[in-house]
Amino acid sequence: MLGKPTYLGDPSHQHGAADRLGVLLVNLGTPDGSDPSSVRRFLADFLGDPRVIEAPRWLWWLALHGVILRIRPSKSAHAYQQIWTPQGSPLLTHSTALTQRVAEALASQWNAAVALGMTYGSPSIPKAVEELRRQGVRQLVVLPLYPQYSGSTTASVFERVTKELQRWRWVPELRFIGDYHDDPGYIDAIAASIERHWRTNERRHLLFSFHGVPQRYAAAGDPYQYHCTQTARLIAQRLSLGEKDWTLSYQSQVGREEWLRPYTDETLLEFGRSGPKRVTVVCPGFATDCLETLEEIALRNREAFLGAGGEGYDYIPALNADESHVAVITNLVNRHAQGWQPASRGSAPAEQPTLRSGAQV
Ligand SMILES: C=CC1=C(C)c2cc3[nH]c(cc4nc(cc5[nH]c(cc1n2)c(C)c5CCC(=O)O)C(CCC(=O)O)=C4C)c(C)c3C=C
Ligand SMILES: [Fe+2]
Numbered sequence: 001m002l003g004k005p006t007y008l009g010d011p012s013h014q015h016g017a018a019d020r021l022g023v024l025l026v027n028l029g030t031p032d033g034s035d036p037s038s039v040r041r042f043l044a045d046f047l048g049d050p051r052v053i054e055a056p057r058w059l060w061w062l063a064l065h066g067v068i069l070r071i072r073p074s075k076s077a078h079a080y081q082q083i084w085t086p087q088g089s090p091l092l093t094h095s096t097a098l099t100q101r102v103a104e105a106l107a108s109q110w111n112a113a114v115a116l117g118m119t120y121g122s123p124s125i126p127k128a129v130e131e132l133r134r135q136g137v138r139q140l141v142v143l144p145l146y147p148q149y150s151g152s153t154t155a156s157v158f159e160r161v162t163k164e165l166q167r168w169r170w171v172p173e174l175r176f177i178g179d180y181h182d183d184p185g186y187i188d189a190i191a192a193s194i195e196r197h198w199r200t201n202e203r204r205h206l207l208f209s210f211h212g213v214p215q216r217y218a219a220a221g222d223p224y225q226y227h228c229t230q231t232a233r234l235i236a237q238r239l240s241l242g243e244k245d246w247t248l249s250y251q252s253q254v255g256r257e258e259w260l261r262p263y264t265d266e267t268l269l270e271f272g273r274s275g276p277k278r279v280t281v282v283c284p285g286f287a288t289d290c291l292e293t294l295e296e297i298a299l300r301n302r303e304a305f306l307g308a309g310g311e312g313y314d315y316i317p318a319l320n321a322d323e324s325h326v327a328v329i330t331n332l333v334n335r336h337a338q339g340w341q342p343a344s345r346g347s348a349p350a351e352q353p354t355l356r357s358g359a360q361v
């Protein structure tokens with residue numbers, strides 16, 4: 001008479017059995033294809049998120065649907081086409097490979113269920129969370145793949161994951177990793193990738209380029225700029241660089257308002273004109289390579305820099321599914337899962353009765 005249950009549950013759950021750890025890795029997301037209509041669908045979700053664009057809703061809705069989504073998709077699709085591979089979007093293929101390898105690495109310690117969700121596009125957060133629920137996850141570590149916290153990225157993950165968890169009958173224990181901008185493992189991994197590059201390539205002025213955010217977000221209390229500055233300083237320190245050996249800048253500005261400065265493209269044009277004429281560029285804020293690193297940094301800015309008088313330009317890839325990255329992630333997960341029992345130590349002790357959810361007592 002009362003109909004279907006309101007909340008999601010598992011009637012066949014064996015109560016008393018060992019708790020299962022779930023790990024949810026989340027990245028930004030990417031369009032399903034590099035054609036303008038796929039890009040439009042992706043941008044509508046992404047740019048419709050109030051965490052990304054903080055503006056009066058109705059005014060922004062008019063601008064987004066009336067102007068931006070009519071112009072930007074074809075321009076962005078053109079950019080995506082430059083980096084698209086036979087396997088699809090680099091952001092998705094690298095994130096999938098990373099998730100797979102993290103699952104393998106965690107398997108020796110935990111009977112963990114590991115899933116990948118994208119804040120925008122697919123595989124979606126609702127799909128990933130449902131996959132974890134179906135695997136009987138009782139304890140959940142959520143790791144947004146953003147080393148530096150920003151309300152425009154990390155907080156969107158929090159909102160979309162917790163929205164799904166609110167539909168669960170038996171909500172899991174939850175640990176949310178807000179940032180890892182100064183995690184020694186992460187700093188070491190990025191520094192080691194730069195050292196490795198410099199072993200076979202010329203040692204040059206190092207440009208740290210991070211994705212930008214509007215300046216008013218930082219002014220309103222977003223820690224992102226501070227996190228980026230700290231990350232760059234720690235890596236430079238770890239490489240024993242002097243103050244003149246490196247520069248920090250912000251890329252990927254959208255729209256007309258002021259974003260964090262200095263801008264990467266302006267910095268590189270200035271370098272091209274008056275030096276340093278040879279640079280190594282690294283983007284520690286991007287866990288995986290994507291449109292913003294492969295098209296904007298490795299292609300577009302390289303051409304602009306060389307066109308302005310620059311003489312040498314190297315881009316160091318993101319950590320992607322590299323072994324060192326897998327170690328960074330598994331380390332973060334293990335640290336945040338402390339106190340939870342690795343399930344591989346055995347299932348429920350024999351003297352503790354188990355009970356199926358649906359069983360009559
Ligand atoms: C307009 C507002 C935007 C804010 C604020 C923003 C913050 C932000 N973004 C990333 C990481 C990525 N952004 C990517 C693409 C991308 N970003 C924006 C806009 C904002 N980002 C747009 C419109 C796009 C789409 C492409 C385009 O049309 O230019 C990507 C790459 C996605 C891919 O498919 O490869 C990443 C990754 C961070 C870390 C961040 C704030 C700190
Ligand atoms: Fe972005």
Ligand SMILES: [Fe+2]
Nearest residue numbers: 252291292296
């Ligand atoms: Fe961009």
